[in-house]
Amino acid sequence: MRIIQYGTLVLLFCSLISCNKSDDYQDIPSYPNIAAAFGTKINLNQLDNYANQAIPSYISKDNTQGNTITDKGATLGRVLFYDKKLSSNNTISCASCHQQSNAFSDTLVTSIGVNGTTARHTMRLINTRFANEKRFFWDKRAPTLELQTTQPIQNHTEMGYSGLNGDLSITDLVNKLSAVGYYQELFRFVYGSPEITEAKIQLALAQFVRSIQSFDSKYDIGRAQTADDVLSFPNFTSDENKGKRLFMTLPTFDATGKRTTGGIGCVACHNAPEFDIDPNSKNNGILGTIGSSAMEISVVRAPSLRDIAKPNGKLNGPLMHSGIISTLQNVLDHYGLMNVATANTNLDPRLVPNGFGQNLNMNSQEIANVISFLKTLSGSNVYTDPKWSNPFPN
Structure with missing residues (x-):
């Protein structure tokens, strides 16, 4: 070429x-x-x-x-x-x-x-x-x-x-x-x-x-009325603001990689307000290759999280490079309890606190709140x- x-x-x-x-x-x-x-x-x-x-x-x-x-x-x-x-x-x-x-x-x-x-x-x-x-x-x-x-x-x-x-x-x-x-x-x-x-x-x-x-998303309407991304947005529901806070706040982990306090820290890799991927990110632990049993550790980019779903909340297609994830619940399940493959030499270190695959220890309400927030990132125009x-x- x-x-x-x-x-x-x-x-x-x-x-x-x-x-x-x-x-x-x-x-x-x-x-x-x-x-x-x-x-x-x-x-x-x-x-x-x-x-x-x-x-x-x-x-x-x-x-x-x-x-x-x-x-x-x-x-x-x-x-x-x-x-x-x-x-x-x-x-x-x-x-x-x-x-x-x-x-x-x-x-x-x-x-x-x-x-x-x-x-x-x-x-x-x-x-x-x-x-x-x-x-x-x-x-x-x-x-x-x-x-x-x-x-x-x-x-x-x-x-x-x-x-x-x-x-x-x-x-x-x-x-x-x-x-x-x-x-x-x-x-x-x-x-x-x-x-x-x-x-x-x-x-x-x-x-x-x-x-x-x-x-032109609900997030943008709220962000335009607020001094920063951390403060509660006036147009958000209580659940959406809670989900935003979880997304924006870094977690605290114990010695075994289990979250004890704080949020879930998505913002560390998906930077607000653009929600683009941190250029220094390594792979996210999803290693599958479409149509092959080979492991792929070189995938380190991702699109913006904006418009991950349509305005009606339906995803704009399967997620990740292999299309292996089909719901936002599945996304949070993946990051919620990281399984670290021994052969994955390119896993992002933010996913292995204290040398252990992270356990975000989320309850069902926290998961629902984060999903509610992610859906606010979708526009319509x-x-x-x-x-x-x-x-x-x-």
């Missing part, structure tokens, strides 16, 4: 589109292929707002790293994200696995690709931008979101442009897209030239993914906002 240095991507982007100027939609020439392909779903004279969305004042993390979101770039990214032409047999798009109705995840344990099913469960893409962690995939093998975006395209199973063992290559994809009228027009609209490259695809896709944000929806006619 060809690796492109991230700095090169940023320099390329900034040389083509000013990183310091807002988009100018005046005097846009005619783009007949865009109009024919997308109708009213994309209006180049009145683009959707990706660049200037409201972000709460208490949100401080941002891993954009120079590839500033623009309305033009994210619009192109949206088309690429939903276009099945990005797969070798024209049947799979990024959105086939990352579905808006499921917080850009999948209800299946493994998603369907062009040559089988994925090796890991599809990660949610909510608030990807708002995290300290700058590496991507469950095992963090991609150093930036930009470089991550085209790896599924170049995966034999997922989208089929691996360039290996008879597969077409990413160059073949670029040539394929270059012959599509609406891409000639979109790339000219965004970059000033119809030339298509992998680097330009990466920049646009990353902008679209980073634009997907969710800050992200599931229905047209700017993140399929731009192609149904």
